Amino acid sequence: MVEWTDKERSTVSAIWEKIDIDVIGPEALARVLIVYPWTERYFGTFGDIFSATAVLGNAKVAAHGKVVLKALDSAVKNMDNIKATYADLSRLHYEKLSVDPDNFKLLADCITIAVACKLKSALNPQAQATWQKFLSVVVDAMSSQYF
Amino acid sequence: MSLNAKDKSVVKAIWAKVSPKSAEIGAEALARMLTVYPQTKTYFSHWSDLSPESPQVRAHGATIMAAVGDAVGKMDDLAGGLISLSELHAFKLRVDPANFRILAHNIILVLAMLFPADFTAEVHVSVDKFLQNLALALSERYR
Numbered sequence: 001m002v003e004w005t006d007k008e009r010s011t012v013s014a015i016w017e018k019i020d021i022d023v024i025g026p027e028a029l030a031r032v033l034i035v036y037p038w039t040e041r042y043f044g045t046f047g048d049i050f051s052a053t054a055v056l057g058n059a060k061v062a063a064h065g066k067v068v069l070k071a072l073d074s075a076v077k078n079m080d081n082i083k084a085t086y087a088d089l090s091r092l093h094y095e096k097l098s099v100d101p102d103n104f105k106l107l108a109d110c111i112t113i114a115v116a117c118k119l120k121s122a123l124n125p126q127a128q129a130t131w132q133k134f135l136s137v138v139v140d141a142m143s144s145q146y147f
Numbered sequence: 148m149s150l151n152a153k154d155k156s157v158v159k160a161i162w163a164k165v166s167p168k169s170a171e172i173g174a175e176a177l178a179r180m181l182t183v184y185p186q187t188k189t190y191f192s193h194w195s196d197l198s199p200e201s202p203q204v205r206a207h208g209a210t211i212m213a214a215v216g217d218a219v220g221k222m223d224d225l226a227g228g229l230i231s232l233s234e235l236h237a238f239k240l241r242v243d244p245a246n247f248r249i250l251a252h253n254i255i256l257v258l259a260m261l262f263p264a265d266f267t268a269e270v271h272v273s274v275d276k277f278l279q280n281l282a283l284a285l286s287e288r289y290r
Contacts, residue, residue: 034268125182
């Protein structure tokens with residue numbers, strides 16, 4: 001089981017409170033599609049996502065970014081049980097969506113970069129370490145049903 | 148994923164903007180790498196202080212970033228331009244090349260923090276490619 005100190009718990013909550021899901025979600029997903037274009041393979045129904053301009057103006061990308069980031073709320077509220085919380089989502093991503101779990105790390109990195117843009121130096125090195133630890137636990141949970 | 152003409156001009160443009168803060172960017176990036184990825188501390192066991200405020204860490208971060216800035220001018224032949232640095236990392240420092248990606252992530256994060264308006268997704272992808280190509284050039288002499 002993952003151990004969290006009180007400081008880590010409050011750091012994750014504090015960061016989460018400062019994040020506007022409707023802004024960070026679309027930004028993070030757009031960055032994933034632009035910086036790692038092979039991820040386009042998972043979004044065949046989204047229309048034009050084949051240039052940075054198209055991605056940044058795409059309403060489906062923005063909407064889906066919000067969905068994805070909203071799902072992080074479950075992890076923030078269930079830090080002691082992240083693996084179980086995401087079991088169904090993990091199975092979905094494996095069995096139905098066929099997503100290569102390496103992509104979860106790419107998304108996690110883009111979320112962190114979007115958060116860093118917003119929080120700037122408020123995301124000090126220790127806060128960054130805690131936030132990345134949190135996201136890596138989520139990534140592990142999302143990969144847990146791949147077998 | 149080699150650098151095309153657009154990548155090179157994007158990287159040169161963002162570097163012109165950020166280079167006055169090169170030392171600060173490097174110091175922050177190295178400090179964060181050591182804090183967020185503790186396994187990287189294994190390469191610096193000869194330093195007494197590996198905290199983010201450590202003068203040794205911050206000075207070394209500045210050194211690294213100066214070399215990155217230098218590489219911006221060598222984008223047409225990174226492998227050729229970085230031979231001696233590659234030999235240093237391969238034979239003397241023996242840094243596992245996986246760590247170059249970790250440092251790149253932290254450089255990108257610090258650029259995003261310090262220049263949020265300029266570090267658009269388009270700049271992000273070109274810088275990511277540049278750092279990846281830089282890492283490749285640095286690994287050139289490893290085997």
